[in-house]
Structure formats: C-alpha cells, structure tokens
Amino acid sequence: MTRLFAAVAVMAALTFLTRAAPFVLFARREPPALVVWLQSRLPPLVMCVLVADALKFVRFESTEAWLPTLAGAATAAALHLAKRNALLSIVGATALFMGLKAWLGA
Amino acid sequence: MRMKPDRGADTGRPGTGALAPALRATFPVLLGYSTLGLAFGLVLVDSGLPWWLSPLMAAFVFAGAAQFMGVGLLASGAGVGEIALMTLLLNARHLVYGLSMLERFAGAGRLKPYLVFGLTDETYGILSTEEAPAGVDPVRFRLLVTALDQAYWFAGCTVGALAGTALPVEAEGLDFALTALFVVLLVEQILARRPKEVFIIAAAASLLALILAPPRNFLLAAMGIGIAGLLATRLPSKPRSGREHPS
Numbered sequence: 001m002t003r004l005f006a007a008v009a010v011m012a013a014l015t016f017l018t019r020a021a022p023f024v025l026f027a028r029r030e031p032p033a034l035v036v037w038l039q040s041r042l043p044p045l046v047m048c049v050l051v052a053d054a055l056k057f058v059r060f061e062s063t064e065a066w067l068p069t070l071a072g073a074a075t076a077a078a079l080h081l082a083k084r085n086a087l088l089s090i091v092g093a094t095a096l097f098m099g100l101k102a103w104l105g106a
Numbered sequence: 107m108r109m110k111p112d113r114g115a116d117t118g119r120p121g122t123g124a125l126a127p128a129l130r131a132t133f134p135v136l137l138g139y140s141t142l143g144l145a146f147g148l149v150l151v152d153s154g155l156p157w158w159l160s161p162l163m164a165a166f167v168f169a170g171a172a173q174f175m176g177v178g179l180l181a182s183g184a185g186v187g188e189i190a191l192m193t194l195l196l197n198a199r200h201l202v203y204g205l206s207m208l209e210r211f212a213g214a215g216r217l218k219p220y221l222v223f224g225l226t227d228e229t230y231g232i233l234s235t236e237e238a239p240a241g242v243d244p245v246r247f248r249l250l251v252t253a254l255d256q257a258y259w260f261a262g263c264t265v266g267a268l269a270g271t272a273l274p275v276e277a278e279g280l281d282f283a284l285t286a287l288f289v290v291l292l293v294e295q296i297l298a299r300r301p302k303e304v305f306i307i308a309a310a311a312s313l314l315a316l317i318l319a320p321p322r323n324f325l326l327a328a329m330g331i332g333i334a335g336l337l338a339t340r341l342p343s344k345p346r347s348g349r350e351h352p353s
Binding site for chain 2: 003004008014016023045046047048051052055080084086097
C-alpha cells in the first residue's frame, strides 16, 4: 500500500519535473540561439518518430499484420492532404482500419 | 514576441468561445485516450493491482507510456528507486517537448503549471499544430485542450479498472485513432514547410532505431539519434579558426 503511493508520488513528481525543466530553465532569460533553432525542427522530428513508433509492429508475414495499419495510415495522410480536415482524416482512417481488421478476421 | 492575451476582455464570453474549437481539436484524442485508458485500467487490474491506482495515476501522473511501464514494474515487484529511474529515462523526451512550447505558454500566467503538467504526446501534438480560432483567447483554448485530454484519459482509466474488476471487455481497433492523429499532425508539419532535411533525418533516425533498439526503447533511441542528426547539420562545414562560445 505504502509502496503503491510512493511509486505514484515518484512517477508524478519526475514526470512533472521533466515536463517543467525547459520552462524553469528559460523562464527568466532568452533561450540560447540553439534552442530557438531547434524550435522549428523538433516538432516535425517528434511527429515523424511518433508515426514510426505507431507503425513499428507492422510485419509482412501475413496480410492482417500489415494491411489494416498501413492502409489506415496512408488513408489518414491522403484524406488530410485532400481535405485538410483532421476529424475526417482520423475518423475515416480508423473506420477503414477497424473494417479491414474485421474483414481479415484478425 | 507574442502579444499578451488580455483575458478575453474583447470577446465577452471566452469560455464558451473556446470550448467548441477545443472539443473539435481533441476529438481524436477522445477516441484514443478513452480506448487506451480502458486498456490501461484492464491491464492494471489484470496484473493484480487495486483498481483505484488507475484513476490515481490518471489524475497525478497523466503519462500513458510511463503509466503502462509503472504498472509492469509494480506487478513484477520492482522497487521505488527502479521505477524512478525508468520514469526519468522514459520521460526524457518531454525535455524536448517543452522547448518548442516556450513561446506558446509565455502568456499563461498562473495556469502555466497545469499546461506544463498536462503536456502529453497528444496534447503536445495538438498545441504545437493547432492555433485558437480568431477571437478566442489562446490561453483559454490551450487550457481547455489540456483539461479535456486529461478528462478523457481519467474517464478511460477509471472505467477500464472498474470494468476489469467485474467483466472482460474488448475495445480493439479504436486506438488506431491515435496513429491516425500522429499521421495527420505529420502531414501538417510537412505542409508547414519545415526545413526539408528534418524529415530525412527523422526517417533515417527511425529506421536506425528500429534496427538497433528493442521496440520498448524505440522512442528514446529514435529521438536521441534524430536530435544528434539535427545537431550535426548545424555544425560548420569547414573547421572554425577561433573557438567562440555560442551565446
């Protein structure tokens, strides 16, 4: 019981600390040139890596191991390029993903 | 520098104005977080931990990857010290997230600690891409996006844990909404005409991390390689004559 509360307290404190660190470090002074330079480059890097993270378990041994995920991701990208409506892109891609999963019996 | 938002003095009812766009922006996270939260609650109860740990973590930790990892460590009998170290390593990527939010959170005042607390992958994705519509207080919008995301997560974690104590539930497939969200946000970054080399570096870093790192360390490895690659493009192409200190 005490161990559970201690674990949650430690996780909460360290997660907040890591999220707060840059704000605390640069709140009182201008961020260095390097930090400003990184600001236009980190979001695209993070997004690429998060997409890759979501696709990392794709395998090509069987159709149901790759088709729903890759078709869903491609649909999200294509819909978004065509309409630029995030909701439509995400709902459409998720519906296709779930439909393909059900159809392939995975 | 950005202008200070004046607490919606010119809009009259900033709260109602910000809620609709915030709900719209967070809708994919609603699908993803409620599903992932449900899964988290089910996993937590399934590993023999008490159900109330799930809402407790959702309220005070609010980090999907860290929570899943924490449950695994607690269930395997790990000590608090080991949990602390793993949380730090896993969350190291948040150091990076905060950097690009410096300007966007600048006018938030006393609400800033909550915005910082709630800076999850998905909240970051929305806040770094979506702007508050014209006439809506941007601070209010960002606060609502963060609070809604946590509400979805809290509800999912709580319901999942309660359901796990009573009956087996299946919610497979809906969590693909998170993948689709990341794809959409990536397309937005491409349309925002970021420096081209970033995407090449990111793709190479992801491939390298897929090959070199075990799947559970993928995020950290790919981010590390990617940041190193970015910094390498910033080095001068010819050796510098004098040593100058970067400001």
